[in-house]
Amino acid sequence: MAILHWETFKGGPTKPENQAFAITINHKKVLTLNKFTVKTLNNPEAVILMFDKKESVIGVVPSNMREKYAFPLKPKGGGLNFVVHTAPFCRHFNIRIDKTEKFDHPELDDQGVLRLDLKNTHDVSNRKKRA
Secondary structure, eight states: OOOOOOOOOOSOOOOOGGGSOOEEEOTTOEEEEEHHHHHHTTOOSEEEEEEETTTTEEEEEEEOTTSTTOEEOEEETTTTEEEEEOHHHHHHTTOOOOSOEEESSOEEOTTSOEEEETTSEEEOTTOOOOO
16 A cells, blocks of 8 residues: 655754753743753843733743842752742733743844743643652
């Protein structure tokens, strides 16, 4: 029997976490960035958060703690991940997060802004914990 309708998969293999952005936000409004993401941002001690209401996109830019509006970037899990406590930011912009959401396509734009689209996430809150 001949196969007539081949489709080429254009997604490629899954990149290891040390070579790709991995960013989540949970119901406590904690933004978690993997080590690759922080390294790509040049290992800042803090970040500035911005929000595009019309597009529902969070912007993250590297900063330092001397900046008035900086949020500290704190290591977690032995330095494999970093967290930002964003509750005041989320309250101000009425961003509601009910479960842990992973951003599907985070990107670093030409101006150095890490763009996190709240319309393109998926639920990772029910993943089984590693033993």
